Amino acid sequence: AQKITQTQPGMFVQEKEAVTLDCTYDTSDQSYGLFWYKQPSSGEMIFLIYQGSYDEQNATEGRYSLNFQKARKSANLVISASQLGDSAMYFCAMRERPNQFYFGTGTSLTVIP
Amino acid sequence: ETGVTQTPRHLVMGMTNKKSLKCEQHLGHNAMYWYKQSAKKPLELMFVYNFKEQTENNSVPSRFSPECPNSSHLFLHLHTLQPEDSALYLCASSQEWGAYNEQFFGPGTRLTVL
Numbered sequence: 001a002q003k004i005t006q007t008q009p010g011m012f013v014q015e016k017e018a019v020t021l022d023c024t025y026d027t028s029d030q031s032y033g034l035f036w037y038k039q040p041s042s043g044e045m046i047f048l049i050y051q052g053s054y055d056e057q058n059a060t061e062g063r064y065s066l067n068f069q070k071a072r073k074s075a076n077l078v079i080s081a082s083q084l085g086d087s088a089m090y091f092c093a094m095r096e097r098p099n100q101f102y103f104g105t106g107t108s109l110t111v112i113p
Numbered sequence: 114e115t116g117v118t119q120t121p122r123h124l125v126m127g128m129t130n131k132k133s134l135k136c137e138q139h140l141g142h143n144a145m146y147w148y149k150q151s152a153k154k155p156l157e158l159m160f161v162y163n164f165k166e167q168t169e170n171n172s173v174p175s176r177f178s179p180e181c182p183n184s185s186h187l188f189l190h191l192h193t194l195q196p197e198d199s200a201l202y203l204c205a206s207s208q209e210w211g212a213y214n215e216q217f218f219g220p221g222t223r224l225t226v227l
Contacts, residue, residue, distance in 0.1 A: 004155065033213035043201060044117075045156075045218035052213060091156065095213050100169075101146075103156035 001026055004092050004104035012110050013082045020067070021077040021107045023092030029053075033095040034075040036066065039106070040088040048090075051075060082111045116140065117219035119204050125225045126194065134189040134222045136204030142217070144210040145187040147179060150201040150221070162187060163210035194226045 005024045013019035025034065036048040051059045051066045059066040067076040079086055092104045117138045126132050138145060147159040161169035162181040176198075178190040187204055201223050205216040 002155075035215060037218075043203075043221040043223075045203065045205070045216075047215040047217065050213065050215055093156075101158050101216075105153065105155050 003027070003096075003102035004094055006092055006104035006107050008107045009105075010108045010110070012112055015084060015111055015113050016081055018078060018080045019082055019109065021079070021090050021092075021109065023075045023077065023104060025073050025075060025092070025094050027073070027094065027096055029096050031097055034066070034068070035093040035095070036064070036077045037091045037093060038088045039091060045091065049077070084111050084113060087111045117204060117206055117217050119219035119222050121222060122220060123223045125227065126191070127227050128194055128196075130194075131190070131192040133191065134202055134204075134224075136187040136219055138185055138206040138217070140206055140217060142206040142208055143184050144207045145181060145184070146205040146207075146216065147187065147189050148203040148205065150203055156203070161210055168210055191224075196226050199224055199226045
């Protein structure tokens with residue numbers, strides 16, 4: 001089974017609107033970490049936000065927030081007030097103890113002016 | 114230089130060639146990683162080095178040989194590659210492997226095997 005599932009291969013959003021990128025994960029561990037990364041066309045992965053499995057509050061970093069629903073095993077990324085520079089691939093990832101790090105297949109986001 | 118750098122950015126090689134990819138991090142981190150990113154597939158973790166010791170080798174074929182001479186440098190030596198090895202190879206670093214630290218990535222090396 002896939003450890004990380006991102007069901008939206010491509011998404012479009014109007015500039016200044018909010019967008020939600022979906023991510024579900026599969027683990028039987030109690031302790032794990034969830035990450036979102038952005039990959040522009042230049043290739044490098046840029047860390048956006050982190051959520052620990054024991055964190056009770058949803059993580060927020062500027063315009064990024066993570067909608068963490070532990071019972072549903074989902075960790076959706078919400079980008080508020082989209083900007084043209086947000087156009088990129090977005091990857092959800094999970095760190096499982098002891099020694100593994102899994103990425104999803106990514107969602108391509110296009111921000112429309 | 115800051116962050117994580119990788120050289121070369123692009124590499125084309127034949128199946129009989131031997132080449133090396135280089136990664137350098139300027140963040141004072143203790144863990145470094147090699148990932149393979151193929152089209153339409155999830156990023157695959159290949160190798161993990163923590164404090165210069167290899168801690169993970171995720172069933173990577175022996176034609177890929179990593180080397181970590183110190184905490185700032187990581188190499189991936191390539192020999193007798195196959196066309197299906199063509200991919201973007203990303204290097205990353207983090208404070209250490211055992212904790213939930215975010216990883217910082219380099220720009221990648223786009224490898225084409227003919």
